[in-house]
Amino acid sequence: MARLVVVSNRVSIPDRGTRAGGLEVAIKAALKHQDGLWFGWSGRVDGRGQPKIIEGNNLSYVTVDLSRDDHQEFYNGFANRVLWPIFHYRLDLAEFTRRDLGGYMRVNEYYAGHLERLLRPDDIIWVHDYHLIPLAKALRDRGHKNRIGFFLHIPCPPPEILTALPNHEQLVPALGAYDLVGFQTKVDAANFTRYLTEECGLARYSDDTFIFGERTVRVGAFPVGVETEAFARLARRSIESPFVREVLESLSGRAMVIGVDRLDYTKGLPQRMDAFERFLNNYSDWRGKVTYLQITPRSRTGIPEYADIGRLTGEAVSRINGTFGEASWTPLRYINKAHSRTALAGLYRAARAALVTPLRDGMNLVAKEYVAAQDPADPGVLVLSRFAGAAHECADALLVNPYDPEGVANAINRALSMPLEERVRRYARMFKVLSQNDLTHWAQRFAAALQEPSDGLSGRLRAAMSR
Numbered sequence: 001m002a003r004l005v006v007v008s009n010r011v012s013i014p015d016r017g018t019r020a021g022g023l024e025v026a027i028k029a030a031l032k033h034q035d036g037l038w039f040g041w042s043g044r045v046d047g048r049g050q051p052k053i054i055e056g057n058n059l060s061y062v063t064v065d066l067s068r069d070d071h072q073e074f075y076n077g078f079a080n081r082v083l084w085p086i087f088h089y090r091l092d093l094a095e096f097t098r099r100d101l102g103g104y105m106r107v108n109e110y111y112a113g114h115l116e117r118l119l120r121p122d123d124i125i126w127v128h129d130y131h132l133i134p135l136a137k138a139l140r141d142r143g144h145k146n147r148i149g150f151f152l153h154i155p156c157p158p159p160e161i162l163t164a165l166p167n168h169e170q171l172v173p174a175l176g177a178y179d180l181v182g183f184q185t186k187v188d189a190a191n192f193t194r195y196l197t198e199e200c201g202l203a204r205y206s207d208d209t210f211i212f213g214e215r216t217v218r219v220g221a222f223p224v225g226v227e228t229e230a231f232a233r234l235a236r237r238s239i240e241s242p243f244v245r246e247v248l249e250s251l252s253g254r255a256m257v258i259g260v261d262r263l264d265y266t267k268g269l270p271q272r273m274d275a276f277e278r279f280l281n282n283y284s285d286w287r288g289k290v291t292y293l294q295i296t297p298r299s300r301t302g303i304p305e306y307a308d309i310g311r312l313t314g315e316a317v318s319r320i321n322g323t324f325g326e327a328s329w330t331p332l333r334y335i336n337k338a339h340s341r342t343a344l345a346g347l348y349r350a351a352r353a354a355l356v357t358p359l360r361d362g363m364n365l366v367a368k369e370y371v372a373a374q375d376p377a378d379p380g381v382l383v384l385s386r387f388a389g390a391a392h393e394c395a396d397a398l399l400v401n402p403y404d405p406e407g408v409a410n411a412i413n414r415a416l417s418m419p420l421e422e423r424v425r426r427y428a429r430m431f432k433v434l435s436q437n438d439l440t441h442w443a444q445r446f447a448a449a450l451q452e453p454s455d456g457l458s459g460r461l462r463a464a465m466s467r
């Protein structure tokens with residue numbers, strides 16, 4: 001069986017106290033029953049050096065360090081101040097410089113240079129996310145003919161937005177060096193195929209396959225899942241843990257509403273807090289009877305826009321607690337400490353409602369894990385942004401527009417007042433969908449599609465083109 005080589009900027013090295021972002025959780029599960037190699041950044045910025053190799057659980061983890069300039073230009077610069085905002089439809093926040101683009105290309109070449117020494121001709125290579133768009137091209141330029149797939153964890157905007165990316169003509173078509181390009185939703189995949197036809201003028205070989213010079217590239221939607229059944233078991237155990245019991249006791253019988261997000265402007269935190277404020281204003285009966293727990297670990301702290309969103313969110317929290325709080329009741333508990341998956345699973349199960357209201361999100365696994373964690377006999381209610389990829393599979397959540405605080409306030413009231421029978425019905429339908437498309441299924445579907453032999457420019461195609 002061919003070896004699976006996974007490449008992502010973040011690598012979840014065992015025993016390193018995982019940060020467990022969505023991407024790391026997904027890849028860990030994809031590699032669970034597989035011999036393979038996981039290559040990426042070590043997380044260190046002390047200067048480039050030789051790769052470090054750690055062996056564990058059938059896997060080799062190979063990581064390389066970055067220099068300070070690499071980190072600034074590649075990670076803080078082009079990846080997270082240009083690609084991240086633009087792919088999340090936030091053209092207003094993009095800060096493009098040619099220097100950062102140069103750093104981005106340079107780090108992709110650096111990764112390719114180290115990776116090629118590790119590759120065997122029959123390895124299947126699976127590259128993850130926006131940090132590594134040009135990686136396949138860098139490998140092809142070095143003569144590698146392996147099957148290479150790419151999965152974008154974040155949204156893919158339509159060409160009207162993608163074309164605002166300076167130098168998009170060089171960068172986006174580099175995805176044509178992959179054999180398979182996967183997206184979270186059909187909408188993302190359709191946006192990309194529109195880019196290929198309208199901007200690159202590419203011809204279709206079939207419905208989902210495009211002709212790229214001498215090669216073909218297949219485009220598809222592969223919505224990333226969660227470990228639905230395992231997470232449900234974890235939540236059942238965790239709700240009995242001393243930690244979750246202590247949190248529940250501290251609520252003194254009040255209903256808990258939960259939000260869990262990295263501190264990021266795409267998550268719509270100030271808007272969500274405005275909505276909670278309106279809820280307390282408009283549905284005053286709930287005052288003193290509900291506590292909103294928002295867990296928000298800090299993220300990408302070297303980037304100015306992240307400091308801004310931290311300040312705005314903190315201001316909203318103190319305004320709400322100052323206005324509505326009582327000596328005996330704090331309406332909103334805001335915590336920047338990261339919590340373990342186990343702790344979160346228990347908190348999700350204990351929460352009567354979850355607020356997952358990003359302004360734009362590739363998928364959002366918190367939404368799926370919240371559903372997975374519920375007690376089937378007495379489930380809580382998911383309030384979910386229609387702009388999260390998860391909304392495609394979680395149609396039985398209360399879908400909201402995060403830009404409409406009044407509408408979100410109404411949804412919070414509806415969630416907390418929803419009769420048991422309706423909660424059970426909505427939960428059961430979503431749980432079924434999430435069990436069918438769980439993380440293992442996602443990884444298997446992508447890996448199988450990547451290994452499907454493509455004709456390349458087969459005789460049939462050559463004949464068609466020469467006619």
Ligand code: F6P
Nearest residue numbers: 010021022023024129153154300
């Ligand atoms: O795809 C976006 C993503 O990789 C998430 O999966 C993850 O939680 C987050 O970004 C982590 O970002 P960073 O690696 O910049 O900390």
